[in-house]
Amino acid sequence: MEPRGPLSWRIGIRRWDHLVDCALWIRASECIEVPAHRLVPGPLDLDELPAPTRPLGTVPGAEWLGWWLSLVDPAGRRPRPRAGLEPADDTPDPLGLAPWPALRRVVAERWPEARDWHLARQGDSLTRPAPGNSAATGLVRQVERSLGRSVRPFSVEITLLPVRDEVIRRVDHERYLVPERVHDSPRWSVWLRDLVLRIG
Structure with a gap:
């Protein structure tokens, strides 16, 4: 400034935003096929991805897209969440993941791996100018x-x-x-x- x-x-x-980075990691590691959208980037820059924990198509790409847009475009127009929705307290993004039950389960399960990847990547990047x-x-x-x-x-x-x-x-x-x-x-x-x- x-x-x-x-x-x-x-x-x-903003470099190393943990929710943004980990959302991309989860999309890649679970091979989630996301509907086309102008704010959805290309594949994660990672040579070796961990194996998915669910069959392809188990996690709806529309759920990941909804979460992604809540992270990168919170002011954008999206459907309002249903009344009485319970926060996803078992995840790192309780409000962002509340409307997405299938994705919520995957994120809760895979978050430790995603976080470890994010922290290792952050440490590696600090050594490069x-x-x-x-x-x-x-x-x-x-x-x-x-x-x-x-x-x-x-x-x-x-x-x-x-x-x-x-x-x-x-x-x-x-x-x-x-x-x-x-x-x-x-x-x-x-x-x-x-x-x-x-x-x-």
Whole structure:
């Protein structure tokens, strides 16, 4: 964030969001076939997946999609949950998983493995350098110099995803889903510069 009195800009980068990462791990490990949706990314960036614990098709892809959208687009329009729904207290996301009984059981069972994978991945990633918020600050300053003025106030939230695709998905005017492989590549600064030029 670059403060400028009462008006400022902000670029938040969320890496290693445990619910987002683990939702992707559960989709991959259980081979859940999810309906197409603009916010559903490609496959998990993992060479060896654990074996599924249920036959293919046991966990409805629509349930995973509902949970996924509650994580990445909580303001999006979705059907309201049924009245009197019990929270999924046996899971890490009691309210998000409450409407999805088949998925809830899988998540409750597989959560320890998903959490262990997430923590190991987080530890491995800390040893590799990647562009951070200081790089974003430098980039915004470059844009300001090229424009000859300060950028207009804006706020952007980036959620990084451990997936094997290179598609940046726009959730809304402030939020984006970005594959880690894009964020950790030269393409990131090009995309971010274009975004700042457009909104700043």
